[in-house]
Amino acid sequence: MAKRPSGPKKTLTAPNLAALGADRLAGLLMEVAGGDALWKRRLRMELAGEVGAADLALELDKRLTSLGDSRVRVSWRKRPELIRDLQSLRRMIVDRLAPLDARLAFDRMVSWFDLYPGLTARVKDPKGELGLLFDGATGELAALASALGPEGAAPVLSDALATRLSEWASWIGRGVGDLSPAVAAAVLAALTTDKPRPIGRLALVVRKLAERSGDLDAWISAIPDDDRTRPEVGSVMALRLAAAGRPGAARAALEASRTPTPEERWLNAEIAVLEAEGRATEADEARWMLFERTLSPDALRAAVARLPDFEDVVALDRAFAHAAGYFDPVKGLAFLMNWPALREAADMIETRAAELRGGHEDTALWAARLSARHPRAALILLRARARTLVRLGGDLDEEVVGLIHEAESLATLTGDDGHAAFVSGLRRDVGTGRLLRR
Template sequence: MAKRPAAPKKTLTAPNLAVLGADRLAGLLMEVAGGDALWKRRLRMELAGEVGAPDLALELDKRLTALGDSRVRVSWRKRPELIRDLQSLRRMTVDRLAELDARLAFDRMVGWFDLYPGLAARVKDPKGELALLFDGATGELAALASALGPEGAVPILSDALATRLSEWASWIGRGVGDLSPAVASALLIDLTRGKPRPTGRLALVVRKLAERSGDLDAWIAAIPDDDRARPEVGSVMATRLAAAGRAEEARAALEASRPVAPPSSRWSRKAEPAPPPPEPWLEAEIAVLDSEGRAVEADEARWVLFERTLSPDALRAIIARLPDFEDVAALDRAFAHAAGYFDPVKGLAFLMSWPALREAAEMVEARGAELRGGHEDTALWAARLSARYPKAALILLRARARTLIRLGSGMTDEVEGLIHEAESLATLAGDEGHAAFVAGLRTDMGTYR
């Protein structure tokens, strides 16, 4: 077997460049840096890093100060160069200085982030590239804070939030997933202990820190009282309290957010009823009932949820709790409900995804006139039913073709393919209406053109 030829020595790879030797590479770098200020700064910083962390920190400070003090407006032509400069500073801080001194690196990273307000005011950035650059560095900021630890990082982050809340609330919130639980917990305590209840952006940060540190009480305390009456908020509170084994508090949170009837109007003779609870509230009610040990009522609530939403998860939870044979009866009940669901397409989608193909085919044949072919999976459903239930598959293909024509698509390749498949299925199912179906499509083409 012939040997594979070696990689060309002219290819730009690190091993090939190493062959040039240190002196030659140094000369080439000096030549490149002579006409590029960014490269010159980068090389100076690399050399400073070889001397030690304080020297590298000093070089970083010089550039951070220059960028922060500048008032020169940056056009869209100059923006890419500025972004390259900021990326270089970020990499030197995260990749080089952090290895030498975590505290110095974290301080410079905070200084790098503090450049943003001034830069945003003088940089023409219609695409938002500058904001994306800073948002993308929040994970590295959190990692540096975690490496430094609570004692060093928390006072700096707390001060940043106190003096520059708008930007820092967003950055800490974005990076909280990369923040160590120890730092998150210490920052949470610093922001809340002995201080007024947080509001606005600070409350959002507190909730994210509480989630990261696992402090449920702090998370709840940061939710405004008015929001707790909203079903979408109260349901989350109730679910988390139930998961923590605090059933009584979970029940209180759930009931406080139960939808209520709108206030009666003096012009209305009849009071309006309370709106039905949203799906998340129903799911929370199940969790609360389970935490209270009310298993029978919890299963009844699961049936209510399923019958309203056709939630597969709710049905699986019901089935999992039933003994043998009873689960069969429960499935029959669920499939019958799905087949008669007020939205026939959603009911069919549930039956096909479970899967319950026999019940799906029976539903299609029984409610074919109600079905529309707008669902993107209609043709796929027909293909799955075609082998055993060709009549149901034929109904779905025809519905899909009619819908596409009535949407103005014309006789596209997709429609022609559906017609061809429908013809084959019509023969298999003993259906003699294919010619009339095609004639109807052509009539629709003229009507809906």
């Protein structure tokens, strides 16, 4: 019996194909390329790349020009072939030409992106695959620009933004994270030096470039005056200016966006500005006021961290008492459970049982956490959850039945004799719900 060949050698892998030898592989490639124009172009480009960067760039230019000049409409059946062609060109630019000549590669990549507007006019693309292909290449464009450097890349990118803003604003914005700070700064300077204040989409790009290059003033200048009065914008401006050691400008930005009832992010910015102004005591008072208003755990931690020993314990007791009496009992309970302050949470549940509803998605989880040491509080939560679900859904579904069984166990454990009345109330609510749905 013939010996059975080993499996791994038949697996389609690069090492196994290499074992066939150059002559055999060349013959196979010629067979494949004979009926496939894309393969022919790819192989010609590979051969040109072996000759040199200029030859490969010439081959790429031929195909880029052909695609750019074509007016033939592409049906949905032909779209996959076109996308493969574009992907092949992209890979040849990035993987083959870029290591040979950064300048030539970057220029071809820009030309590749400039194909997009013409393609969208003639390619049937209901799924948006073409747009995703170009959006997905923005990181590689930025990497090529960074490799080329500010002097070579910045003029080209700034010209693209100046003359073809509608597409290039999106691409540069997407790829700015992969752009070197030096190139970002050079493009930013080209767009803003001795130029009118940017507006619209250009302003968005300028802000992203300014962030990447660390130019706070350019970032601020690109924010419209009307937007600066919005608390969500003014608070971010104030935070950045405070972090940059510019408390006067930070205060001005903050006050320009003040409202009668500031939101939490604005209040957080005010604390940062107070710190930058050297008003530490007022900053601590603001932290406490922020906690009292919002139950922000971060604000409380920051306030307590600045207190000496023993005073922090008193402050926490005060904070827990405030949360237990908070106007929104569910939010107060959520704070105590998540801190965690389970004893205080259990006391609150028993004290404010009539106010609690079981609509919070973590109610059953809270009950499970409390059941071992605070079973009465856990029982209250389980019953509240079951009542809420029945009133919302109107049936004793699997979750409600499970809550009933858990509540029965806790009722037995705590000596609570109200379980039968609780179940009867649920059944009554179920009946009422069914009548309402008729």
